[in-house]
Structures are given as structure tokens and as C-alpha cells.
Amino acid sequence: MDYDAFFQNKIDDLHKEGRYRIFAPLERLCGQFPKALYHTSDGDKKEVTLWCSNDYLAMGQNKVVLNAMREATEKTGAGAGGTRNICGTTPYHLLLEQSVADLHHKQAGLVFSSGYVANQGALSVLAGLLPNCVVLSDEKNHASMIHGIKDSRADKLIFKHNDLDHLESLLKVLSKDRPKLIAFESVYSMDGDIAPIKEICDLADKYGAMTYCDEVHAVGLYGPRGGGISEEQGLLDRVDVLEGTFGKAYGLMGGFVTGSAPVIDAIRSYASSFIFTTSLPPALLAGSYASVEYLKTSEIERARMKKNVAYLKKTLDREGLPYLKGPSHIVPLIVGEPTCCRMVTDTLMQDYNIYVQPINYPTVPRGTERLRLTATAAHDAKHIDLLVGALSELYAANHLMQYAQA
Ligand SMILES: *Cc1c(COP(=O)(O)O)cnc(C)c1O
Numbered sequence: 001m002d003y004d005a006f007f008q009n010k011i012d013d014l015h016k017e018g019r020y021r022i023f024a025p026l027e028r029l030c031g032q033f034p035k036a037l038y039h040t041s042d043g044d045k046k047e048v049t050l051w052c053s054n055d056y057l058a059m060g061q062n063k064v065v066l067n068a069m070r071e072a073t074e075k076t077g078a079g080a081g082g083t084r085n086i087c088g089t090t091p092y093h094l095l096l097e098q099s100v101a102d103l104h105h106k107q108a109g110l111v112f113s114s115g116y117v118a119n120q121g122a123l124s125v126l127a128g129l130l131p132n133c134v135v136l137s138d139e140k141n142h143a144s145m146i147h148g149i150k151d152s153r154a155d156k157l158i159f160k161h162n163d164l165d166h167l168e169s170l171l172k173v174l175s176k177d178r179p180k181l182i183a184f185e186s187v188y189s190m191d192g193d194i195a196p197i198k199e200i201c202d203l204a205d206k207y208g209a210m211t212y213c214d215e216v217h218a219v220g221l222y223g224p225r226g227g228g229i230s231e232e233q234g235l236l237d238r239v240d241v242l243e244g245t246f247g248k249a250y251g252l253m254g255g256f257v258t259g260s261a262p263v264i265d266a267i268r269s270y271a272s273s274f275i276f277t278t279s280l281p282p283a284l285l286a287g288s289y290a291s292v293e294y295l296k297t298s299e300i301e302r303a304r305m306k307k308n309v310a311y312l313k314k315t316l317d318r319e320g321l322p323y324l325k326g327p328s329h330i331v332p333l334i335v336g337e338p339t340c341c342r343m344v345t346d347t348l349m350q351d352y353n354i355y356v357q358p359i360n361y362p363t364v365p366r367g368t369e370r371l372r373l374t375a376t377a378a379h380d381a382k383h384i385d386l387l388v389g390a391l392s393e394l395y396a397a398n399h400l401m402q403y404a405q406a
């Protein structure tokens with residue numbers, strides 16, 4: 001078999017469907033975010049404004065965070081030197097795990113290499129250990145949750161997105177003594193809508209289910225201490241397991257789960273993707289700790305971001321541009337056609353020095369291709385005016401409203 005030809009064919013399929021992924025090489029400039037240097041394919045560099053970063057609060061260039069990272073590196077060196085089980089658990093790990101447990105008022109926390117690995121590891125253990133468990137999973141759950149549920153080999157029932165009636169209809173017919181796990185997100189990362197957490201927990205109580213909530217796009221951002229939507233809505237004690245990342249609002253990388261001591265200890269003890277991998281380096285852990293602790297008290301960044309998000313939405317409204325109206329900070333601007341979606345982002349980059357990555361199938365359903373705009377704490381009104389001005393011109397010149405309304 002000609003293996004190369006086979007794989008080239010698979011790549012060609014992606015090109016044909018207009019969903020071949022092209023990565024943009026970006027050199028972030030510390031202290032100048034949301035500006036960055038875009039490295040073009042012909043070796044040039046040009047300054048662009050980032051409009052799709054998850055560094056929502058600009059913590060990636062926060063002095064407190066950078067100092068903590070430097071200090072940890074000077075003190076202990078580069079890597080952790082082992083897996084958590086063998087020589088790679090440091091005081092930085094334990095401190096960060098206490099910090100996230102405290103963030104969610106839970107008994108325990110556990111740190112993973114990433115939010116993806118946290119979801120995959122935690123869900124595979126929880127649903128895998130519970131005998132004859134059935135997982136009730138929101139249809140829009142992130143790939144990492146789907147991966148974890150699949151690895152658990154438990155039965156899975158998918159409920160319509162944020163649909164309580166559908167969820168209850170599925171719960172109702174399950175035998176009473178069968179273990180159940182409801183897995184969902186708080187802020188959905190591609191649509192920017194928010195789950196009815198309280199009502200899901202009410203159903204979980206009624207039918208004896210455990211609850212697992214991915215707060216990846218909410219930790220650091222919502223709630224008086226950045227605990228997420230569950231904290232903002234006073235529901236921290238209602239959700240059994242909360243999951244988050246240090247990679248988005250906290251500005252670094254790494255993931256975590258929080259919950260009761262036995263649940264977290266079970267995940268620690270049984271999750272392969274937690275045990276059989278080198279643990280995170282002290283610099284990352286110290287940076288994440290500094291970031292989490294900082295955002296437990298500092299409101300300035302959250303307030304700035306909210307102000308920018310509100311102004312972005314208002315400006316899009318004024319221009320009549322078609323974004324999904326939701327309660328969160330995520331602003332999905334619908335294009336509705338994959339080739340146009342890429343054309344818009346290419347033109348923004350070439351002619352306006354604005355970088356937004358097109359979001360196409362399979363990340364979102366076909367026909368809903370979009371630009372996922374993120375106004376961060378580091379943007380200002382001028383950035384927003386420039387962006388919306390450019391988008392207005394592009395939508396008008398290319399008659400793009402026809403796709404968005406189809
Ligand atoms: C980004 C994301 C993750 C994964 O988190 P990482 O720390 O980036 O691996 C998990 N869940 C959701 C909903 C996400 O958007």
C-alpha cells in the first residue's frame with residue numbers, strides 16, 4: 001500500500017470541504033497584548049490585533065504571574081523531573097490543588113496537564129468505576145468530555161443542548177438504582193450560551209445522579225472570586241465535580257478538577273492520563289497559583305473585559321451584524337458558509353491586520369460557520385471600532401448576510 005498517497009487523499013478531502021486547518025504563527029509580545037507579530041509564509045512579520053484569544057483577562061502578561069514563574073524557575077529549575085507518582089510531585093502541585101479546592105469550596109482538587117486531559121481522565125474514571133453507569137451528556141459537550149466518556153465504556157445518552165425536558169425524559173426511564181452521571185458545561189465555548197445549572201442539579205437530585213460541570217470558559221471570569229458560573233449563581237455546593245483550565249482566563253496552561261475528597265482521590269488513583277505522564281513544571285504551577293489567587297480578589301480585569309464585551313455587542317448591533325446573542329463574554333459572529341468564513345478571516349488579516357481564526361465544521365455544525373470573537377480586558381474601544389468597521393465593509397461588499405440568515 002502507498003501509505004503517503006492514502007494520507008494525502010485524506011488531506012485532500014479536507015481541502016475540498018474547505019475545512020483544512022491552517023495555523024497562524026503568532027509571536028505574542030509581552031506587555032502589548034492584544035497585539036502580536038504574525039509571521040507570514042514569505043518570512044515577513046507584521047503587527048496584528050488578536051481577536052480570538054482565550055487569554056481573556058491578559059493574565060498571560062500579568063506581572064504577578066510572570067514574577068512567580070521566574071522565581072519558581074530560579075529556585076527549582078525547569079522541569080518537575082518525573083511523573084506525579086515517581087519523583088514529580090512538588091510543593092507547587094499541592095499548593096495549586098489547595099488553591100483550586102478553596103476556589104470552589106470543595107474538599108479537594110487535582111491538577112492535570114491540560115483541561116482536555118482533566119476531562120478525559122476524570123470522566124473516564126468516574127463513569128468507568130461506577131458499576132453499570134449511564135452518562136447523560138449534553139450534545140454540545142467539548143471533545144475532551146466525549147473522549148473521557150468513550151474511554152469509560154459506560155452507556156451514554158445524549159440530551160439536546162441545555163434541554164431540561166429532554167434530559168428528564170431520559171432520566172425518567174432509567175432504573176432507580178442505576179448510577180447516573182450528568183456531564184455538561186457552564187459556558188459553551190462556541191455559542192457563548194450558559195447551562196441551566198440549578199435546574200440540572202435539581203433533576204440530578206430528583207433522579208439520584210452525580211453532576212459534572214466543565215467551567216473551562218468561566219473560571220477566573222465569573223463569580224466574585226472567579227470560581228465560575230456555579231459560584232456566580234451560588235451553586236458550588238450543588239455540582240459534584242467542577243472542571244477548569246489554567247489555559248484560558250488564567251493565562252497559562254494546565255487543567256483541574258475539584259470535588260469531594262473520595263471522588264478526587266479516586267480520580268488521582270485511577271486516571272491513567274494523570275499518573276502515566278510527566279507532571280507540570282514548577283514555573284507553570286507557580287504562575288497558575290499566582291493567577292488563581294490574584295483573581296480571587298482583583299475585579300479590575302473582569303470589569304474591563306465585561307465593559308469591552310458590552311461595547312463590542314453594542315457596536316455589532318448598531319451595524320446589524322449577525323452574532324449569536326448570549327449572556328456570556330463569547331461573541332460568535334455567524335458567516336454560515338465555510339469558504340466565505342475563510343475568505344473573511346483571510347481578508348481581515350491581509351487588509352486590516354486583524355487576526356480571527358475561522359471556526360468551521362466539525363467544531364460547529366455546517367451552515368453555522370463563524371468567527372468566534374473574544375473581547376479581552378486588554379482591548380479598548382478603538383480596537384473594537386476598527387474590527388466592527390472592517391466586518392461591516394466585508395459583509396456589505398460580499399453580500400454575506402444571505403448565508404447568515406439562511
Ligand atoms: C479548551 C477547552 C477544554 C480544554 O482545556 P485545555 O486546558 O485547553 O486543554 C475543555 N473544555 C472546553 C469546553 C474547552 O473549551
